[in-house]
Amino acid sequence: MSPLQVSLVALGGLTVVGVVAYNYWTSRKSSPRLPEPLSEPTHTLEPLLDLSGATEPVLDEDFANLPQPERKPLLDALIDVISTIEVDQPVSGDAALAALPSTRRVGTKLFTVEGCSQLSGEWEAIVPGQRYSAFQAGVQLANRMGALNDIEFSEFVVKTQAFADAVGGTATFSDMLEEVARARELDQFANAHDAQLSVTLCARDAAWSPGYIQQHAARLGFIAGSIPGRMVLPGAVPGLPPVLSLAFDMQAALAEDPALSAVREFSLSLDVPQTAREDQPFDRLRQAARLLAQSMDGVVTDGRGQVLVDEALDDIAHDLERLYSALDQRELSAGLPQTRRLFS
Template identity: 60%
Template sequence: MTTTLQLGLAIGGGLVLATVVAYNTWSARKNAPKQPDPLPIPIEPSAPDIERRDPAFDGEELPPLPTPERKPGMDALIDVLAPIALEQPVSGDAALAAMPPTRRVGSKPFAIEGLNVATQQWETPVAGQRYSQLQAGVQLANRTGALNEIEFSEFVIKTQAYADTVSGLPEFPDMREEVARGRELDQFANDHDAQLGFTLRAVHAAWSPGYVQQHAARLGFVPSLIPGRMLLPSSTPGMPPILGLAFDAQAALAEDPDQSALREVTLSLDVPQVDRAEQPFVRLRDTAAALAEAMDGSLTDDRGYPLQRDALDGIGASLEQLYDTLDSRELAAGSVLARRLFS
């Protein structure tokens, strides 16, 4: 027969166990990553006269748009150009058939253009057109560095082989002068490149990937094809995104992403790639502040130091000077040439 003492101990033990279970449940809920709000039940619109527009995407990371920007032509400002004289016009089909299998020389883009007989415009050869002149080009510099002597020699070999195929005669500039131009351009690019990154850190509870994505989507971000990355599209179709947002890709790919705990996300701006008319730094600053408030986060630089208003004002002033310098060099941020050079 159970004694009063044994019964009391059993009840007491049960209460302790219940208290421990309740505490553990409370603690688990408190420390669990924040989850996105439930999606509202869709309601059929009563006035179906509102046109839905899909957001624009970055052409290099997302499916191409139906009206992409025309491929930029070569320019003596950032390219080595080698004219190819022709005895008679060549067809676009022949010019295309002679193209080398790779369009790079070392780490630099290589291209062939033709002067269209009908339009008198330089363009990448098109089937069905005819061209009175051709030219080959290789970029002087990009973010991998300046064109070097070996790459210039490869350019000469590739261009000569192409010219032989179309019965043309190429004329090459002086290698030393072009390599020197490449080094000067590369130095300018190094001195005036800017890629900003702000880090948003969770102050209290961690975030789930869905929680981050939901808040970012409310500010206009769209998913990228790269796991853990979102983009704020440009207002102009086919142009690079204004901002990027990234978090741990492994969390995005987890079997149960809702249980993945994120404690930081990164906002980024590739300054030379985005037109200053988009006010990208203002967008970066406002977006970071909005996310910090909505997600209970703190804003820091990439070293973990809090970003104060004075520091942000200083960055903005420096960027205005950078924009002016790029404009004066005919390499305005977001322009075709700037996007090619700073890539």
């Protein structure tokens, strides 16, 4: 073999090695980042609970079944049409429960019946073993599906009358036209003061695997949600809505081998009326977004690819303060049970 042939063979070998090395580097660069070995968390969002292995509780559709601090009555004339039901003699909780309709909805609105305890004289959710000297039935005036309409009011009357007949009571109803008009006004207020905010974190370079996202979010106190691709930062009271939600591609989370799924963005969101102002949910959203962007080599955007700078986030914070004040003036402060029902 001539020296020229030897040189060409050597050059060809170097080229092959170079191509293989480049392909390997490109493959590694484009592969999603995987979870790191377990280590002590470097950041936390306060306040946090001991949530090792915890998952988001699955909430019942019926808000009345949610844990209610202090067991306060659910019905409120501020957001409900309320019908009183008088009875000639006390009725057992078992009999009252048996008389309730099979569904606790009137159209898209929550239908609720409460009893006046014979022992305490307080209104409460009906429970077995108690006796009640009166009842009241109510239907929400509005929610995020819209205002109570004539048909829904009529259905409310039918369901309430059926319950009253079953317990031997007499129901009293308010004027339909007045209540429907009140529902429209409340719905207009709610539409003007509703806010669900979100920011999007985008990968600067290499994509993330679902496990990589979950690991970094868990270090900030997020726990697994009830559906794939969702995590939540729980509030201080179990059973109530989370402070923040994190969501990424469900298909990536459901992949046969999630480690091979490449996720290039995920969102952090906040449902403003659902969380109390004093919990500072927007400040915690900003903090979570900043820490995750730093630790995961990401950038915080508005979902349309525009980077969110501190000045823009400050403007949002100021707008939120005005919204919180408007809710307070209407006696529908963010995080109250009535407010959560109205904005649901």
